[in-house]
Amino acid sequence: MTSETPAILWFRDDLRLSDHSALHAAMETGRPVLPVFVLDDGSGGSQASGGFRASGGASRWWLHHSLAALRQSLASCGTRLILRRGDSAGTILDIARQTGATDVFTGGLVAPGARQVDRAVAAALDGTLHRMRTTTLFHPDSVRTKAGGAYSVYTPFANACLALGGPKPTLPAPKSIRGAEPIESDRLEDWNLLPAKPDWASGLRDTWTPGEAGAMERAEAFLDHGLAGYAAARDRPANDGTSMLSPHLHFGEISASQLWHMAHRRQAGPARDMFIRELLWREFCANLLWHHPELPDTPLKPEFGKMPWRDDKPGLKAWQQGQTGVPIVDAGMRQLWHLGWMHNRVRMIVASFLIKHLMIRWQDGEAWFWDTLVDADLASNAGNWQWVAGCGADAAPYFRIFNPVLQGRKFDSDGDYVRHWVPELSRLDPRHIHAPWDAPADVLNRAGVVLGKTYPKPIVDLAAGRARALAAYAVIRDRA
Numbered sequence: 001m002t003s004e005t006p007a008i009l010w011f012r013d014d015l016r017l018s019d020h021s022a023l024h025a026a027m028e029t030g031r032p033v034l035p036v037f038v039l040d041d042g043s044g045g046s047q048a049s050g051g052f053r054a055s056g057g058a059s060r061w062w063l064h065h066s067l068a069a070l071r072q073s074l075a076s077c078g079t080r081l082i083l084r085r086g087d088s089a090g091t092i093l094d095i096a097r098q099t100g101a102t103d104v105f106t107g108g109l110v111a112p113g114a115r116q117v118d119r120a121v122a123a124a125l126d127g128t129l130h131r132m133r134t135t136t137l138f139h140p141d142s143v144r145t146k147a148g149g150a151y152s153v154y155t156p157f158a159n160a161c162l163a164l165g166g167p168k169p170t171l172p173a174p175k176s177i178r179g180a181e182p183i184e185s186d187r188l189e190d191w192n193l194l195p196a197k198p199d200w201a202s203g204l205r206d207t208w209t210p211g212e213a214g215a216m217e218r219a220e221a222f223l224d225h226g227l228a229g230y231a232a233a234r235d236r237p238a239n240d241g242t243s244m245l246s247p248h249l250h251f252g253e254i255s256a257s258q259l260w261h262m263a264h265r266r267q268a269g270p271a272r273d274m275f276i277r278e279l280l281w282r283e284f285c286a287n288l289l290w291h292h293p294e295l296p297d298t299p300l301k302p303e304f305g306k307m308p309w310r311d312d313k314p315g316l317k318a319w320q321q322g323q324t325g326v327p328i329v330d331a332g333m334r335q336l337w338h339l340g341w342m343h344n345r346v347r348m349i350v351a352s353f354l355i356k357h358l359m360i361r362w363q364d365g366e367a368w369f370w371d372t373l374v375d376a377d378l379a380s381n382a383g384n385w386q387w388v389a390g391c392g393a394d395a396a397p398y399f400r401i402f403n404p405v406l407q408g409r410k411f412d413s414d415g416d417y418v419r420h421w422v423p424e425l426s427r428l429d430p431r432h433i434h435a436p437w438d439a440p441a442d443v444l445n446r447a448g449v450v451l452g453k454t455y456p457k458p459i460v461d462l463a464a465g466r467a468r469a470l471a472a473y474a475v476i477r478d479r480a
């Protein structure tokens, strides 16, 4: 440790040491490095939650463990992570004043709140805020249409990214870091990021290993054993056929660039291309948020502002609790509660059910996901909710309403996913498990199912719900 003026390294959604351009740039100054993380719960912007909202409960659980892992990695490199809670801009400026630092290195984020914070720091800092790219594959401004505009359709966006030939080569993790003289730090344990009572996090503990090492282990395991079958398995929620890397990517414990290059070192083929295209969906959502800061709460298609949404608190609660009486929806919502994660196909089904069959505002669904997902990400969450609602960029048309029974039969044809998450239906055969209300009485009897008692009756008639949604859409479409 040394008392020289430090270079501040401000960690945000990039809680790792490898492929960290801001860390490398800070080290290259030749000054000792002061690594800092600020927990900002106020309107100033919680970086790790995406910008201007306090993190949800599941994200806080993850953040605690991820910071503990980062603290450990930094300690092994010979330096200490400084933790501070408060308004991010004010806190970083205070630390700069206290230590005499003139250079602050950080990962540039796409969330509007975080960008606002950056402007405030840059304006008031007696020195330079160096914003580096640590979370996305490309800088959002480097992927533009031929006319110089922003992309609003995924496929040309993805093709433009692919035409760039891939992100820069990744950077190795340093073996040691010349640490600055430590300053006062909060204790992570005092931040109370973990649930007190009731302890709802046991499913999270059993499923995830937050931190850079856990991220790398999952990535290697997926690329070695999962990638080959990805194309076939990725749409089948019972199969664990996807990488489950989304929370690690959200918290930046592994970079999208690392994954891109790791995947390219594996054998070429359609599965690998498909996986890269999924990473580009993440990139597309980040790009959308960069160009449309209103994405998290305002429909990109303005006519949707006039949609006659229903105020249905019991419906929303039944959806949140996985008690709608529609098996694939309930399975997904229970998986979400237990793991803090839900399979992508099922996210689309439950979102469509909420927005269309129940006609509840997509923002209410987005908020629930924000609180319960370990991968809750301002850009990807809002981008996908708007996509399902039909009001976003390149969105599925509103009139394409998923039939949850047909979706269940197609993507969970054996019923195993429902059987796992909705055990009260586990003795139903694949033909009836996705629509128990249509099953003959003796089939229900044999399976021990009493609708309305052991499992709810559907809270909405699917055909009537669909007709109601289409009628509402016709009204806003005609007015548009």
Ligand SMILES: Cc1cc2nc3c(=O)[nH]c(=O)nc-3n(C[C@H](O)[C@H](O)[C@H](O)COP(=O)(O)OP(=O)(O)OC[C@H]3O[C@@H](n4cnc5c(N)ncnc54)[C@H](O)[C@@H]3O)c2cc1C
Residues within 6 Å of the ligand: 234, 242, 243, 244, 245, 246, 247, 249, 250, 275, 278, 279, 280, 281, 282, 283, 285, 342, 343, 344, 345, 347, 348, 351, 369, 373, 375, 376, 377, 378, 380, 381, 382, 384, 385, 388
């Ligand atoms: C309503 C709704 C809300 C969503 N909210 C989020 C969210 O808050 N955070 C989040 O990371 N993803 C979100 N997604 C996208 C997607 O469901 C998850 O990224 C994916 O299920 C994560 O699982 P995985 O890592 O196994 O994905 P894989 O299939 O292994 O894909 C690899 C990576 O690509 C990215 N990716 C894949 N699909 C998408 C997509 N549709 N949009 C953006 N990125 C994608 C993710 O970073 C993912 O980790 C949402 C999707 C829907 C339909």
